[in-house]
Each structure stands twice: as C-alpha cells, then as structure tokens.
Amino acid sequence: MRNTxxxxxxxxxxxxxxxxxxxxxxLAAQSTPATLxxxxxxxxxxxxxxxxxxxxxxxxxxxTCAPNASGTHxxxxxxxxxxxxxxxxxxxxxxxxxxxxxxxxxxxxxTVDGVWRGQRVSYERTFGNECVRxxxxxxxxxx
Amino acid sequence: MRNTxxxxxxxxxxxxxxxxxxxxxxLAAQSTPATLxxxxxxxxxxxxxxxxxxxxxxxxxxxTCAPNASGTHxxxxxxxxxxxxxxxxxxxxxxxxxxxxxxxxxxxxxTVDGVWRGQRVSYERTFGNECVRxxxxxxxxxx
Numbered sequence: 001m002r003n004t005x006x007x008x009x010x011x012x013x014x015x016x017x018x019x020x021x022x023x024x025x026x027l028a029a030q031s032t033p034a035t036l037x038x039x040x041x042x043x044x045x046x047x048x049x050x051x052x053x054x055x056x057x058x059x060x061x062x063x064t065c066a067p068n069a070s071g072t073h074x075x076x077x078x079x080x081x082x083x084x085x086x087x088x089x090x091x092x093x094x095x096x097x098x099x100x101x102x103x104x105x106x107x108x109x110x111t112v113d114g115v116w117r118g119q120r121v122s123y124e125r126t127f128g129n130e131c132v133r134x135x136x137x138x139x140x141x142x143x
Numbered sequence: 144m145r146n147t148x149x150x151x152x153x154x155x156x157x158x159x160x161x162x163x164x165x166x167x168x169x170l171a172a173q174s175t176p177a178t179l180x181x182x183x184x185x186x187x188x189x190x191x192x193x194x195x196x197x198x199x200x201x202x203x204x205x206x207t208c209a210p211n212a213s214g215t216h217x218x219x220x221x222x223x224x225x226x227x228x229x230x231x232x233x234x235x236x237x238x239x240x241x242x243x244x245x246x247x248x249x250x251x252x253x254t255v256d257g258v259w260r261g262q263r264v265s266y267e268r269t270f271g272n273e274c275v276r277x278x279x280x281x282x283x284x285x286x
Contacts, residue, residue, distance in 0.1 A: 039203035041186045041215065043257035052263070060182035060258040062205035064215050071214075072184065072207050113256035113265075114186035115203040120195070122256075 038118030088116035093137035101131035181261030183208035231259035236280035244274035
C-alpha cells in the first residue's frame, strides 16, 4: 500500500514534469507570435523642473533597440550601442570628459519608460542644467 | 526714507519682472530646439498575467503620433487616428461588434507609457484573453 502510494505520487510528478511544460508551450505558441528576442522599446522625455511630477514633458522620443535600432531618437543607433554597453543601467552611463558645464541651477528632468530586454523600465533623473544632461553618455540623453 | 525704500523695492521688482522672463526665454531658446507641437510618444507592451507587476512584457512596440504617425506598432497610422478620436482616453476605445470572444480566462495585460499631447501617460489594462484584447478599438491594442 505504501509502495503503491509512492508509485502513484511518482507517476503524477512525472506526468506534471513532462505534460506541464508541453501544455504551457503549446498555449504560448497558440496565443503569442514567436518573439526571437526580448523586446527593447523606450520612450524618453525631457522637461524643465526638479522632478517628472512637476515638469511638463517638452520633448519625447522613442527608441527601439531590437531587432534593429530605430525610433524618433536623433541618434538611435548610438544610444542603443551605449545602453547595451552598460546593460541598460542608465545610472552607469559615463560622464564625458570633453564637456565642461557651469553650476547654474536650471534643472531638467529626463524620464525613461518602457522595456529594456524584456524588463520594465521606469527611470527618472534630474540634471542641474541642460549642459550637464548632455554630458552624460555620448547620446542617450541628447535628444 | 520710506519713499526711497519703496522706490527701491519697486525698481527691483520691475527689474525682476522685465529681466527674469527675458533671461529665461534666452536660455530656453539656446538650450531647447523649438517644438511646434505637443509630443506624443508611447510604448505599448503586452504580457500574460493578471497585472503588469506579474506579467513579463512579451512584446513591446513604440507609437509616435506627432508630427507623423510612426513607430514599430504594426498599424501606427490607424492607432494614432483612433487615439485622436478618443482624445487619448484609452478607456474610451470602443469594443468592436464584429468580434465575438469566449469567456476563457487567460488574462493578458497591456500597458501604455509615455506622453500623449504633452501629458504623461501610465496606463494598464487587463483583458480576459487575447481575443477580448483584440476586440477593443480597431488597432491600438493589436500589436
């Protein structure tokens, strides 16, 4: 009796292990067109103010990085290359050494929303002024 | 003495009123290219699950509606026309009468983030299944 119960359990677990994933795959294939890459599609905005809640977005551009770089971002290919280099970590974008900015406080806030390699992105960053914004990375924040 | 102080205050206020805005305008003109239209740029995602927090975005498309309809959305022009018709109110998109769906519960969640006519958008909506999603509007949610 104990052995029978154990076998039944083993069989049930095997059926789940084999049947479960197969069913899942079949359903996914039925309802979703195959995606060969994790999607990367972003909207970047910029506005004057201390935070996104206070700043009206003055400009907004789209940036798609898969399968190809595209979008209304003026330097889409460069921006995508740069984001790939930092693995989508916007805080890791390096400061350019060839740009020197004043410390004048006229804050601009940049937001990034959407998806990077299948992960949701909701990013906000305030720079002291336009010059400082342009000094980060070679193109991501320059639009 | 009192009069002198009053005059000084008046002069200072006038200087601020005249000088302040001019300086602001000059800076804005210098640092921001003129935008002739309020930006409309969106990222739409879809994933399987009850809410965006639980669903991995399986697909993500961009949609820009100004100055022209563009983006990786498969029916960008149609989607923009439809959004203009409802003034960007995603909840107002009408249900198509020519599509009949089963009540099978296999929820899909759609998110929309970005900017519509200069206003930030952060929208999330869960549909009972893929068919129900496709039945809303003539193309916005079909991607």
